[in-house]
Amino acid sequence: MPIQLLQQAAAANEWLAITPELMLALLALLLLVLELVLPRQLHTLIPATAIVAQIVIALGLAFNFDSAFTGPGTAFNGLLRLTADGQFLRLFFLVCSIFVCLLGTVCLAKQRMPRVEFYHLVLIITAAMMLLAQSNHFVLFFVALETVTVGFYILVSYFRESPLSLEAGLKYLVMGALSSSILLFGIVLLYGAAGNQALPGGSPNSMNFDQLRIFLTDNPGNFLASAGIVLVLAGVAFKIGAVPFQIWIPDVYQGAPTPVTAFLAVASKAAGFAVLLILTQRVFAPYQGLVIPVLSVMAAATILFGNLAALTQHNVKRLIGLSGVSHAGYLMIGVIAAYHEPHAIGAIWFYLSAYLLASFAVFGVMAHVAGPNDADQELDHYADLARDQPFLAAVLAIGLGSLAGIPPLAGFMGKLLIFVSAFKAGLYPLLAVAIAGVVISIYYYFGWIKAAFFPAWRPTDAGLPQAAVPARTPVNLGVRIALTVLAVTSVLLGFYQGAFGQWILTR
């Protein structure tokens, strides 16, 4: 962007539009400075600073929810589009980031690792995701996406003394690079097709989503554009872990540090869906005939694969990864339904919120049950959790129940809203698959709850030495409050949606 444009932006106060992102970036830098300045014994204040500052930013954002934008305006010469959905997602990512930092304090305490860089990277990634959810131009889109991905390369292999963490980092790097290149190739094809000014609607600024949409409207069935759309969707499918681009999930989820797994499972997936909604509903809307079949097949395969593959898992990180794959499938049904039923977008946001609450509750428990070897978290380690730490067991039961969609928890309401939208859109075959998937998922979610509430039943006298269960971390007050909030909100949001429900359903 030339310097005059930047000056223009400053003159028009456009920087205000990205205040939260700027504040996060400054906060990230501040953390590094604090590490240099503060004496070593005060370093425990750094994560606390990060968390408190983020809560302040989140509150500021929430109070200025409506005033930060006036209508669906754009900023920075069309790079950014300010929408209510974008505001919601900013808050969503901030909340994720707060919980990830909190889990980080629990998990990093068990490792001999530099601490501050972790929080720094989480903040940077969060800022990038917030930009990603508001992008209106392929350049901003790709830069933000790569910032997220590169940050995750480091975070996934953060426990660099653990071979599994390094392996996960490498796998994520290879698969991430592959997906980025596919995505970039798709973008290039679209740019090339839409940049051809001999065609109607062709524009030199064809990376802009609005221009691109005009081109796609004027040129239905352009082969180059179709190929570009499919490749871009494939690139996004990598991020959300939809079949057939889900292969990286189990290994990466297992190897990554637990807070990073949570970050990937919730925030990265939500970012993927934010992008998918922007692309499919706004930009690629004229190519519905192509997008809907592709997404439908992927959604059905994703639900079935995720649930069936999760059935046989004993490592809880792999299990929650694969169950997350199936959740991506349910959400994709919402994306498809959104073509016919605008409420579906609200349903997706509600589902993601319920998923956030439930997932962080479960990951919070996982962080406490895990021993020093973070990748080794087996179902057997949960034996008798209810007797040792009833608080954690209760949180786990509520979290998993919500993920399974047991009424009256929030997860049930999420599924209900998605299914109602899908019925209104007439997606009967997909619904049949989804409902079958929900029933299958009961098996492993209940198995996990059972593992936590009852002693291990495997014969101990069969000659096999009982695997040692790692020592469980006691829950400190801050985390206890956070987990209580997550669990209670999961229950309350199922009973009563209040203003949030109204906003979701009438947005």
Next chain:
Amino acid sequence: MNLLPWSIYLTMAGALLALAGGRRSAGTARWIALLTAAGTWILTLLAATRFVPGPGLQTLVDVPWIPAMGVRYHLAVDGISLTLLVLTGLASTAGVLFSWNIEERTGEFFALFLTLVAGVYGVFLSADALLFFVFYEIAIVPKYFLIAAWGSTNREYGAMKLALYSFAGSAMVLAGLLWVYACGGAHGFSFGQLTHAAATLSRPGQIVVFALVFFGFATLAGLFPLHTWAPTGHVAAPTGASMLLAGVVMKLGAYGCLRVALPLSPVAFAYWQTPIAWLAVTGIVYAGLVALMEQDLKFVIGYSSVSHMGFVMLGLAAANPRAVSGAVLQMFSHGVIAGLLFAVVGRMVYDRTHTRQLGDLRRMKLYRLVPFATTMFVIAGVASMGLPGFSGFPAELTILIGTWTAAPLWAAVATVGVLIAAAFTLRAIQLGFFGSTGPSSASATDGPGLHAGSAPHLSPITWPEKAGALLLVGATVVVGLKPDLLLDWINPALQSPLLQAVLKGGAP
């Protein structure tokens, strides 16, 4: 009347208190559970004395719940639900009494037990289909944990099978309800609104939706061939849980069929009526024959449950007021009798002898060792056979008469089921409690290793068992002698416009 919603809230509160009380001592949790269950039962009885029978649901509470979707927190009662509420209070009180010997994690046991009961109360009180569904799920979830943690034979298998069947059934119900809701204009989930919404669907659409909802509920009611979870689940469950399972949880399915599915679409019901009736009749005969062959006493009772629930489904399928009123009466009657049978076999016999195999039991001649249990089993057995004077008689008779007016052939085949029921019940009484008879009885009883003098010493029957058993026997006798107590509530309820659209033949 406004006492009734408190049955839900009090039971929920009791569940939490029992959980907390269990930390202190097992006895505290037991007494909290007993007081809650009995108190709630008395509450339903009090409400029943003030109940004025009439057509249609009498609203108790009605406030918006999810306004954007038109879902309301709407609790209401009519004669049918009141009958089942009283049954729930009775069965849960007896269930607590028969769970008195739970020593391990007593607090958690009664917390789950009472949560289940609260869900059941909620289902019977709901007048909004989505609320109904939510309570239905609250009742299903604790079952899994009760069986998986405190169960016996093959508990993990039985618990998971039961959970998967229940969730598959409820997923079908939810799919059907959402389909009707979404395609009918998305106005709301009250039963009347759903019926209007269903009428806007095409005929094939109505047929599919009705099948989803009806067979989804019928899974939990144990309709053949969706019944296979029931015997394994009952056998694996701890006594108190199997009493609830047979006593009230299976009724949830039947109640769902009657309350939600039947009124949904008269057109689709006309299409499915004959298949449902034949499935019910097949279930009656098939489950009876299996019960006749089973060697495990609890399996005998599990299959007899399926057979008796077949009568309920047959009554619903016959769809005239007499048959349906009989079906509701049978729900009550079976809830009491099956509860008693499971209590005798699971608590009084199995916990003492540690076997349920008829082959082992016949050598023990239990009538000499535990005469009280024997008496109770004989009473429950003859009540279950449908002997006059017990509640099973008016119930099955009403169903059969009602069915005869609808289709004599169904009634004729179902009558064969009554004969089979008599056969397997007598066989169970004979082999399980009195040993073998006949000329060779003397040698058979003194078989190798088991002399008459060396009969195992069995601990005496405790007071909670006696109290629980007498409660249930009292209920079956009272209703057997004066079925009008319940029929006077049930029959006016069948005059509601929603049910009248489906039921043919006017007043009973």
